[in-house]
Amino acid sequence: MRRKAKIFFIIWLSVTHFKKATAIIAYNKSFFIFLKSAGRIFMNQSVLFMLFFLVYTFLMIYSGRSGFYDTYNVRDFFVAGNSLGVFLSTATFVATWFSAASFLGLGSSLYIYGVSSIIYSILQWFAGAIFLFFLASRIKDYDILTFSEFFYVRFNSRLMQFSVAFLMIVSYILYITMQIKGFGLVTEMLLNIPYDAAILLVYLYILYTTFGGLYSVVKTDAVNTFIIVAASISFGLFIIRANHGVANIIAGAANINTLPVSGWETPTPRGGLLDISCGGLQPPIYLFTSFFGWGLGLAANPQYAIRMISARDKSVARKMVIFSIAVLSVVYAFIIAGSIGLRVLIPTAPHINNIDEIIPSLFSGIAPGYSVGIILIGIIAASVSTANSELLLIANSFTNDIFKNLYFGQLDDDRMLFLNRVVIAAAGTVSLILSFNPPIKVIEFGGNIWGVFASSTFIPLYAGVFMKKASGHAVEAAFFAGLTSYLLFLATIPYLANSTPNNIHPGLFAFAVSGLAFIIAQRRSNDAKH
Numbered sequence: 001m002r003r004k005a006k007i008f009f010i011i012w013l014s015v016t017h018f019k020k021a022t023a024i025i026a027y028n029k030s031f032f033i034f035l036k037s038a039g040r041i042f043m044n045q046s047v048l049f050m051l052f053f054l055v056y057t058f059l060m061i062y063s064g065r066s067g068f069y070d071t072y073n074v075r076d077f078f079v080a081g082n083s084l085g086v087f088l089s090t091a092t093f094v095a096t097w098f099s100a101a102s103f104l105g106l107g108s109s110l111y112i113y114g115v116s117s118i119i120y121s122i123l124q125w126f127a128g129a130i131f132l133f134f135l136a137s138r139i140k141d142y143d144i145l146t147f148s149e150f151f152y153v154r155f156n157s158r159l160m161q162f163s164v165a166f167l168m169i170v171s172y173i174l175y176i177t178m179q180i181k182g183f184g185l186v187t188e189m190l191l192n193i194p195y196d197a198a199i200l201l202v203y204l205y206i207l208y209t210t211f212g213g214l215y216s217v218v219k220t221d222a223v224n225t226f227i228i229v230a231a232s233i234s235f236g237l238f239i240i241r242a243n244h245g246v247a248n249i250i251a252g253a254a255n256i257n258t259l260p261v262s263g264w265e266t267p268t269p270r271g272g273l274l275d276i277s278c279g280g281l282q283p284p285i286y287l288f289t290s291f292f293g294w295g296l297g298l299a300a301n302p303q304y305a306i307r308m309i310s311a312r313d314k315s316v317a318r319k320m321v322i323f324s325i326a327v328l329s330v331v332y333a334f335i336i337a338g339s340i341g342l343r344v345l346i347p348t349a350p351h352i353n354n355i356d357e358i359i360p361s362l363f364s365g366i367a368p369g370y371s372v373g374i375i376l377i378g379i380i381a382a383s384v385s386t387a388n389s390e391l392l393l394i395a396n397s398f399t400n401d402i403f404k405n406l407y408f409g410q411l412d413d414d415r416m417l418f419l420n421r422v423v424i425a426a427a428g429t430v431s432l433i434l435s436f437n438p439p440i441k442v443i444e445f446g447g448n449i450w451g452v453f454a455s456s457t458f459i460p461l462y463a464g465v466f467m468k469k470a471s472g473h474a475v476e477a478a479f480f481a482g483l484t485s486y487l488l489f490l491a492t493i494p495y496l497a498n499s500t501p502n503n504i505h506p507g508l509f510a511f512a513v514s515g516l517a518f519i520i521a522q523r524r525s526n527d528a529k530h
Contacts (some may be wrong), residue, residue, distance in 0.1 A: 049190045049417060054228070054372040056380065061436035064209045067216025073413045077213030077420065078145040078396050079310040087307045088218050089311045089320040094327050095221035095385035096303050097125075097483075098228050100182025102334065103379050103444040107359035110339035111349070112260040114253060114273030116282040121447075122332050124291045129297035132138055135299070136308045136317035138465040144309060147302035147393070148401040154464045155472035158405065160479060164457060165401035167483070170300055170446070172390040173431050175449050176206075179387035180435035186360055186376040196436060202383060202430045210388040210424050213417075217388050224381035229331055231378020235363065236334025238371055239341035246337060250274070252344035260343070261358070262351045275342060283503040290447060294508030297450025302397075303389050391431075395423040447505075448490060455486035455510035459518050470522065477521035482514025 071077050085091070109117035114377035126246060134516045144150050148168065151160035184195045191198070209220045243249045269279030298304070311317040326481040346362050360379065364372045399419050404411055411419070459482065460475035489506035 013251075041432070046192060048369045049373050052377050053187075053190060056377050058350050059223050059382070060205060060220055063219045064212055064216040065432030066219055067212025067214075071213045074400075074416050075145065076215065077417055078400070079306065080214040080218060082310060083312055083313055084218060084316070086316050087324065088222060089307060089316055090323045090327070091225040092218040092221040092389075093304065093307050093320050093324040094331075095224045095228065095381070096307065097324065097328060097386075098225075098331065098382050099386035099446070100179050100379065100383045102332075103232075103382055104182050104185065104356040104359060105178075107335060107339045108355045108357075110336060111343045111358050111362075112268075112355070113278040113282055114268075114275070114343075115336075116276050116278040116484055118336065119276055119284075119287040121288050121294055122281070122336075124293075124295035125298055126325065126329075127291060128295040129321060131296075131299035132304055132308075133318060133321045135305065135462070135465060136311075136321055137314055139305055140311070140314045140317055140511060141306050142309075146396050146400045147305050148397050149191070149463065150305075151460065151475070152401075155470075155475060157472045157476060160460065160472070160476055161401050161405070163479060164302075164460075165397040167452065167456060168397050169394050169427070170335045172394050173427055173434070176387045176428075176431040177434045178446060179206075179383040179390075180431060182356070182437065183380055183383040183387075185354070185357055186379045189220075189360055190373070190376045190380075191363060199432060202380075202387070202427060205384050206342075206387045206391055207425060207428050209384065210391045210428075211421050213420075214306075214392060217392055218310075218407050220388070220440045221385050222466055224385040225327075227381040228378050228385075231326065231375050231381070232331040232334045232338075234371060234374045236336075236338040236341075238367055239338040239345070242366070243341045243344055244339050249337060249341040249344055252459055253340050256343060256347055257524045258347040261355065263300070273343065278364065286503045286505060290507045291505075292454055292511045293447040293451035293505050296454035296458045296507070296511065297447075297452070300453045300461050301450065302393055302453075305461075306393060312346040387431075391424055391428055395420040398423050400425075407475045437489060450485065451490075451505065451507035451510070452483065452486060454507050455482035455501050455514055458468040459480075459514050463518065469526075471525035472517050473525050474522035476520035481517035482510050485513040 037368035148161045148165040180199050180202050184199035188195045242368050253273040259267045272279030308317040349358050459478040463470040489509045
């Protein structure tokens with residue numbers, strides 16, 4: 001009986017455990033099938049891109065909302081209460097600097113012309129940053145809320161305050177169209193929607209992240225900076241690995257002699273990608289005189305001066321410039337390697353409607369979905385972080401430097417903040433409308449806009465900060481002479497085909513005129529005093 005009982009017990013145990021084991025196996029099999037199906041869904045590129053986009057949207061909403069709670073008055077809205085520390089100051093400086101032109105325009109230019117594009121843009125940007133470092137020690141001496149207000153506080157010139165504010169408003173509205181274009185191009189690829197519909201999304205992004213004032217802009221900039229750095233490094237590393245190292249990129253670039261884009265007439269001369277003039281396609285005199293557009297324009301750009309003013313103290317302002325250049329050096333190193341390396345992998349790009357589409361279009365054809373998604377979100381982050389900064393400055397300049405001085409009633413903080421948000425919506429709408437017919441080449445378009453600041457505001461700003469005896473009449477003369485001559489040269493030079501002036505950046509002529517006007521007016525002011 002004991003033996004039969006043992007046999008029965010063993011049979012019973014085996015049957016019951018077999019049922020349990022079978023149930024577990026069936027459950028796990030269903031679970032693995034579910035995971036496999038989910039994996040297939042997320043491997044679908046469209047769904048993956050949508051997920052990236054939703055995550056980015058959540059980050060913008062979450063980081064931007066705190067700005068509304070931190071803003072109590074006009075000073076908070078305009079300059080974040082002059083309270084920003086090193087981390088946030090650096091993050092917002094990098095994010096504001098790195099725009100759609102830095103990825104789309106510069107990347108495409110590097111793909112077509114190689115290292116000559118470094119001379120034209122990056123070298124000039126970093127040279128301009130040297131001026132910003134010295135400006136950081138002096139601009140904090142002035143208790144101002146806007147860039148234009150400096151000229152009234154320093155020179156008691158309402159004319160300069162109004163004129164600089166108006167120039168900023170017009171220039172930034174045009175520059176924002178570049179950011180909207182960049183957002184629209186990549187969102188069109190990311191979500192597979194028409195360009196016209198895509199730019200409506202960025203319109204909503206920049207309005208939301210700007211309505212909270214500088215606190216909202218700065219906190220979203222911190223997120224955008226992280227994304228920009230990650231995207232540029234991912235782009236560069238993928239292309240470097242695809243070429244099996246930087247050495248192979250250099251060797252391959254030296255042998256490229258194909259058309260950069262299918263349908264173009266002029267091929268790249270052999271070795272041109274590693275030549276500073278791209279084998280004669282890029283006149284050196286134009287590349288180096290671009291300093292009077294990109295370089296001095298960056299040094300006199302209001303958005304960077306405002307970042308210094310919003311810093312907690314002079315030490316933070318100086319460290320912000322140094323740390324930002326360090327971060328941007330890494331970012332640009334990977335973009336250079338990635339863009340030229342992409343040309344080595346694909347010597348001739350297929351026919352495209354806009355050269356600013358080269359990098360995202362070609363990269364999406366060779367990279368896995370997750371890498372493409374990171375790059376496209378990085379371009380979106382670059383577009384949003386620059387657009388909302390400039391949109392905020394447009395509103396602040398209009399309300400503080402123009403409307404407030406023309407309005408004879410009292411404007412308390414609540415009314416000022418309400419008016420700023422109305423102007424933000426209006427200026428954003430104008431930029432959106434202009435973006436339906438955007439500029440063709442963002443890198444050149446941006447250089448021309450920065451040339452306006454180099455020709456008009458550089459001498460008045462730096463003379464006002466570093467020259468105690470600089471007169472209001474002298475800076476007014478420098479501003480209007482430089483601005484007028486720049487617009488004149490910009491309109492005239494295209495008609496001087498195949499001539500030396502056509503190969504010189506118009507900023508050089510206009511800056512010289514501005515400087516001459518300043519010297520003459522300053523001497524007259526000194527003579528009048530004596």
